[in-house]
Amino acid sequence: MKTNSKIAVVVYNCVQLLNILPGIEELIKLGYCVDFYGLLTDDKTGFQDLFSDVINQLRKKGYNVYTKARKIKYKILLEPYESNLIIDAQYKIRFRYSQITAKPDKVYIPYLYMKYDCILCSGPYSARLLNNYTNTEIVSDLKYINFKRKKHDKGKKVLLYLPTYGKECSIDLIAEELNKLRNDYYVIVKIHHGTKFLVDEAKRIDKVKVNVDEFYDLHKELKELLEIADVVLTDNSASVFDAIYNNIPVAIFTNDINQNKLGDFNTIQYELYKEGIIPYTQDINKIPDILKKSLSSKIIQKQNEWNEKNFYHSKDPIKDFVKVIEKYLNDDIDRQSYLLRRKLHDDFLYYKDYSEDLWTRLDIEYKKTAEQGVTINNLNSTINNLNTTINNLNSSISEKDEKISNLESEIEELERELSYYRDGKLYKLAKKVYQIKNGGE
16 A cells, blocks of 8 residues: 555546546556545535535445545645635645536636646647646546447437536426427437426426437436437537537537636637537427438547547546656656746735735725714704805805995095084084083083
């Protein structure tokens, strides 16, 4: 047992497990120590049922599964995306569970890749995109090892319907149409793993189940269904790329093929539609047309060519996977780039935490101010009323000051006039006569 090179593997659902387990089992055979982790939460919407399902599946296979981080430092952490399960590891590697995402607005968010030293990619296309965030390694899809097309006895061409879940799901729009398509196709549906467990998705199961020939949930391997499928119909699900990866003709029906674009970055399926590689419609009556088009030799050739150019098909995917993991186990990496990436990650977390703390403190101050808001508003109203009164008084005082000034001017004028008369000869003579008349001199 190579105990000095411990590996932690986190999985949240059975689909993710299929993408990583063949490689992990090979690492275990080689003597590496591997710990599996699952997630326990207080979620009541169905996600915890999804998390618990894969934990149970692993335990049935005989593996111990931890749900709390152990107090040890691993050499490598492998996980499909970040969660609140904080595991200490020197190297952090993100493994995929789809060939290429169909929802860039939910997946190609920069901070989702900030902590990772490496991302496992399906081919040069996804590697080119994700190289903008961190280092990438190209490894062929482990869940399609020994994939081989098989003949079926369904009597018609097999149509495999692979919807996503949530607001992008097409089940509500297409359920009854699937029943009509059974006239020309043997219709099989495999629902998304989210639809299987999420409370809000339960009605969709019943809606689609009664309108198809065969119905499967996440416990049916997609590989087995693609091996017998003649054509795939999907919506904004990443299964569009699973079909292309395995050279199965695919068409898309959804309200908006570009609804998950990220800013000006369009969805990959939209770009392929614009290039004439994937038939698409939002008109339910045209579904037979796009299925027929996808089965044409022209479209099949275009999709197969795109597959060869943009996906990596290895003769030994497990060997390639082990080679990548051992490179990190042996520190056979560009250490300078690694250290700068750690610096970037740590600084990002610091500024993120600082900004969040700052906004928290500002929010508290704002709430304190808001609690005093009524008093402040009342005081402001009173001040405004007093200012109005003062202005009125000042205006009244100004008017009175003007009247006083006019009266003072009038008095001065009368005093000048009186002085004039007092200094006149007639006034002096009259005054003398008045004094004599009253006994004066």
